[in-house]
Amino acid sequence: MGKKVALTGNEAAAHAIRQINPDVVAAFPITPSTPIPQNVAQFIADGKMDTELVTVESEHSAMSACVGAAAAGGRVMTATSANGYALMWEILYIASGSRLPIVMAVAARALSAPLNIHGDHSDIMGGRDTGWIQLVAENSQETYDNLIQAIKIAENKDVMTPALGAFDGFNISHAIEIWELEDDNKVKEFVGEYTPLYPLLNTKEPVTHGAWAPPDWYFEHKMNQLEGLLNAKDVVVKVGKEFGSAFGREYGLYEAYKMDDAEYVIVAMGSVCGTTKDVVDSLRENGVKAGLLKVRLFRPFPYKELADALSSAKAIAVLDRVSPAGAQGGALFTEIRSALYDANNRPPVINYTYGLGGRDTQPQHINSVYDKLKTIAETGKVDKQFDCLNLRGTWG
């Protein structure tokens, strides 16, 4: 039986890794994810897991060691944040292009400059097109649950694609919450044994990994890779159901919070969804048809399912915890707005950037978004497509 524990998000990730007990963890410490490899090292020292921990000299080397170990045929995990994730960049593509089902915990953090170690989604949103599956958690429980499910999703024969389980730096990584730690054996049974497709260490069937693909081959390989990533969508649903049967918490592509008849809808990812749910609850008590669409799977992006889930909306605000960086809006906004282009119902969609570099987002800020949506729905006018939450000074 599982038990209730009061631990941080990083500890939730570390316990998931302990219970999965991968063959190899190669990691380099970086705030705010440092306690993950630190706890893993402690678990190994205490004899609670027998993973080979490779202490490398950088994140570039961490992901490179993961690629090597996964190509050899091992089940491999790691953890990182921010600039560490950025330093992994070229190897992230090599992991996904080589179809190695590495699973990584990312305590999402702002990227320098200016130097900032606090939470936002600059790292994972910057890496959204590296070919990895991206799951985003709202709290410690989901951080733990997502990493366990990510193993089964990534290693599915139709997928064979690396996956990351992201959770907000500090808001989740360093906050102590009460969550359910499942029984070691039950988790072990759930993730099962991993059978690699073409392990390098199988000398009876020699295989080459990392070979060159000239112009007459590369394109075909990239589209073959894309199919694996796209296959992850159905597998995420399947594994989410299996997880529900095993542990009582079922997961899908998204969470529709009070969305059945919702007219004013916020679309968001991560810890801000907890705050938004509280605001939705109080608005509902006052008869306001507010709802939240929490995106869980960002890559592959389930655009059709999300558009369907937004069918009752009269006005939508997408919250991005990243700068639009010159695009029409944040990464989630442009995806959602594009998804709605083919929908029968095409309500106004606005975008807010919030929480950059650990800036707090409080109920009053979320309330101001619902107020704005109400005005837009009533007047049919959008005066500002893009704005910022809790920024000093008026934007635009």
Added chain:
Amino acid sequence: MSEKLLNWDEVLIGGAIKDPGNSKSYETGSWRVERPVWNPESCIQCMFCWVYCPDSSILVDENGKMSGIDYDHCKGCGICVEQCPTKPKSLAMLLEADAKGKSEEDLRKEVFSK
């Protein structure tokens, strides 16, 4: 390349290759701008060229002796010429354009009789 070009849904996952050693079937000799020409008369069979060649393009006969250059794969990097210890050198680079249509014997004469 002699093998069939496969469709996107036929290629092996992750670009893995199950028949190792197939780089031999990919002929990289056409990349060459300059080619090494070998003089067997001054060669002392030290095998430095064979050791240093990054493309395994130094041919070796059944007696373990250097017997020429694999021009189907040699990319013309010139490392063999750099490493050749004889004085004068027993390997020399020649512009590929100047080698067109000439036999290996003619090229040897042209390069090493100077």
